[in-house]
Amino acid sequence: MDAYSAFRSRDFRLFLTGSLLSNFGLQMLSVAVSWDLYLQTKSAIVLGNVGFVQVAPFLMFALLAGNLADRYDRRRIMIATQLMVVCASALLLRSSPTVALIYTTLFLTAAARSFQGPARMAVLPHVVRPDALRNAITWHSSAQEIANVGGPALAGILLASAGSRTVYMAQILCAALTLACFLFLHVRFDAVDPRVPAPPRAPRDLLEGVRFVWHHSLILPAISLDLFAVLFGGATALLPIFAVDILHTGAHGLGWLRAAPSLGAVSMAVLLSHAPKMKHAGRTLLWAVAGFGAAIVMFGLSRSLWLSFAMLLLTGAFDNISVVLRQSLVQTRTPDHLKGRVLAVQNIFISCSNQLGAAESGWTAAWFGPIVSVVGGGLATIAIVAGFATRSAALRKWSQ
Numbered sequence: 001m002d003a004y005s006a007f008r009s010r011d012f013r014l015f016l017t018g019s020l021l022s023n024f025g026l027q028m029l030s031v032a033v034s035w036d037l038y039l040q041t042k043s044a045i046v047l048g049n050v051g052f053v054q055v056a057p058f059l060m061f062a063l064l065a066g067n068l069a070d071r072y073d074r075r076r077i078m079i080a081t082q083l084m085v086v087c088a089s090a091l092l093l094r095s096s097p098t099v100a101l102i103y104t105t106l107f108l109t110a111a112a113r114s115f116q117g118p119a120r121m122a123v124l125p126h127v128v129r130p131d132a133l134r135n136a137i138t139w140h141s142s143a144q145e146i147a148n149v150g151g152p153a154l155a156g157i158l159l160a161s162a163g164s165r166t167v168y169m170a171q172i173l174c175a176a177l178t179l180a181c182f183l184f185l186h187v188r189f190d191a192v193d194p195r196v197p198a199p200p201r202a203p204r205d206l207l208e209g210v211r212f213v214w215h216h217s218l219i220l221p222a223i224s225l226d227l228f229a230v231l232f233g234g235a236t237a238l239l240p241i242f243a244v245d246i247l248h249t250g251a252h253g254l255g256w257l258r259a260a261p262s263l264g265a266v267s268m269a270v271l272l273s274h275a276p277k278m279k280h281a282g283r284t285l286l287w288a289v290a291g292f293g294a295a296i297v298m299f300g301l302s303r304s305l306w307l308s309f310a311m312l313l314l315t316g317a318f319d320n321i322s323v324v325l326r327q328s329l330v331q332t333r334t335p336d337h338l339k340g341r342v343l344a345v346q347n348i349f350i351s352c353s354n355q356l357g358a359a360e361s362g363w364t365a366a367w368f369g370p371i372v373s374v375v376g377g378g379l380a381t382i383a384i385v386a387g388f389a390t391r392s393a394a395l396r397k398w399s400q
Contacts, residue, residue: 003274006136011127018181020143025174027151032167033102038240044365053103057111065115066344074119075187081116082179092168118343126187137327142269148262156255209341217394222326225388227349229289232380241370247305260309261316268317282398286389288321293381300374
């Protein structure tokens with residue numbers, strides 16, 4: 001298979017376009033609301049609580065969402081939840097959205113995404129040929145990172161030139177186009193059809209994905225490593241503080257700082273799409289996460305905009321290696337009838353690491369200052385990698 005084999009599928013192209021537009025809009029939204037909140041409150045805790053507001057729906061609904069994705073039409077779930085995203089985003093189209101209204105919009109959007117995530121990722125193997133799945137996963141990661149680059153950069157430009165309301169309108173447009181892509185998508189149920197009703201539900205069904213992950217010698221340590229590393233190594237929530245108070249740049253600088261990790265991730269994803277399988281996947285994963293932690297430390301110590309940009313670029317490159325390896329592991333080692341529930345468990349881990357990591361960064365920055373928060377988090381990430389490398393022989397020895 002060549003590096004572009006997945007693109008021969010019309011449905012994969014629609015799936016990829018919808019995913020890219022969805023994430024593009026969400027990244028724009030994230031920059032705009034963080035900017036508005038910081039200008040209104042000048043509070044690190046308010047910024048950190050953005051993560052808490054967004055992680056709560058994943059913790060509340062993820063297991064139910066995975067169960068629904070394994071029982072019902074996954075495409076219809078994608079359509080219904082994307083319509084909810086469009087409606088929730090419209091709440092911000094008022095002249096001066098309050099902190100409470102911003103939090104409400106973020107909560108509703110995260111609730112929709114918590115139900116959409118397992119269904120959408122479980123659909124991926126059904127829109128490409130089996131031998132193109134790894135290629136599809138890599139390009140899907142690339143598309144997400146392209147959105148992560150373009151979204152913050154465009155949001156920074158629009159914030160500086162037209163204000164946050166324009167950013168919110170652009171995000172609604174992206175959400176509506178994503179909905180159109182999902183409406184035209186055709187899913188081939190060539191393995192197990194999730195539209196077929198399952199046997200009567202037993203009380204333990206919701207926990208099947210949890211048990212599968214808990215007893216899997218590779219999936220559990222791989223996603224746990226990401227959970228703890230990003231939980232302590234996340235600096236994104238504090239970028240408005242670094243942009244304004246430490247690096248002394250404005251909205252344009254904030255947009256590019258937010259885009260830097262994704263620019264690095266895109267570059268790495270393109271390299272991975274043309275590369276053969278990683279023979280020593282476990283060792284590569286451990287070194288990548290350790291490199292992520294080291295780059296976070298250097299970012300926290302930097303007083304130069306360009307050095308900070310370069311370090312964030314490296315965090316994205318290292319993180320993309322982790323993303324591609326974890327997604328390939330979960331997609332190839334999970335039975336289709338369990339995929340929704342297992343992906344829901346993975347979403348809990350990811351959302352906890354990203355959003356609770358944002359909350360942790362905001363709280364520790366309020367207590368000890370942003371520099372101590374970021375540098376300490378990066379050092380903790382390196383220590384966590386050392387712990388996993390010592391205690392998980394299966395992860396060290398994992399080969400694709």
